[in-house]
Amino acid sequence: MGSPWGYVKENHDDLRLKHVIDIFRKLVSTAEKHDSYVAIEGAYAHVCYSPFRIKQVIEAIHSKHLKVTIDLFNFLSIENYQKRMEIFEESLKLLKNDIAIYHLKDFIIEDGKLIQVGLGKGLMDYPKIIKRIEEVTPNAYLIFEGVTGADIPESLKLIKDLIERK
Template sequence: MNIGMRAHDIEKRPLPELVEELGNKGLACVQFALAKSLDVPSHHGALSPGFGRYVKNAFDTRGIQIAVLGCYFNMIDPDHTERRKGMDRFKEHLRYARDFGCSIVATETGNVHSKMGYTTDNFDEEPFQEVVRSVREMVAEAEKFGVIVGIEAGVNHPVHTVEKMKRLLDEVDSQNLQVVFDPMNLMTLENHQEQEKVFEEAMEAFGHRIAIFHAKDFKVEDGVLSTAPVGTGLMNYDWLFGWLKANKPYINIIMEETVEPYIDDSLAFLKNKYEQA
């Protein structure tokens, strides 16, 4: 099992201490977001091959792969100045990803409003077409450097369903575009009791394009669906890990939104589920 977590789900600290803490948990990989994990400049123009190599070497001391560079931004921000800042920073991550020992830079698909949050305005056709235009620009840069744009769907974004993810993959015709699959991000009050049906549809539509798997969990209380520490909620990991073992051996499984004091128990839960699948 190739399991890891988001580095910023550990409290921010100097890089050697962060690597030591993650290594002590027996992790094989991380999703690494520079600005969220380190107190170092990470604005557009701050990256260099030397910095990438410094970070990679630190993780190498504990045998931890940087599986994903997280560079999440609002790719359809109505403030075009802010959108361009985010786009330029994402493209810079693509250019230097290999220096971090990484081939994937990931993001979600943004929001029609500058203030992020759930809105059904995201579900109209025009926001989706704006996403397509932005992703095409990102993928064109990725193709130059032989790296991958990883796109993550989410119920509060323009790409919020299996069908929308499939459309995005079809409309941006490039293998340098792959999927960061977070099954919890597709769960709603309306579909969570038939989650296996959603998973089956996703695997049929784009299972072959999944490059990274995100492990989260969810609960439903008082008519509200929300995240929960992995292993304490309703996510059917028997189904998910059964599919992964059969179809995606050694895929990077990145636990996210599980923080202390739950991390060790959640990692043990995932390892046990994977062994039994």
């Protein structure tokens, strides 16, 4: 299988989904033997390109040892980024019982492309996102991914302030 880090239309077909399920069955079987966990993370250009696609994998494998990492930015493309909160809510609705981790990213649109920026400097609605995470999956881990340099302390302050606002 394999693909470059970009969209490959074949990744969105059911044959590729079956292949991913077969691979994750083996991974989860090993995790079960060692009382550990495997997490699956979706991305628009990959086989699990939507929350629904991840749900299909979860249902096919049906194991408490398979968890989900939600990376909202990864589900986005130039065609769907305006529906980011709908996609986030779909993730919560379909996957809430399996979410273990959130990758926190932010972005802007530049020259028709999604470009990562520090948290709070882009289009993500972090006050609403953090509120919903706390409501639906309060024990999940929040991980910065792609946040670098001077953006790290600013991003940390933003998220801490949102969590402590109660």
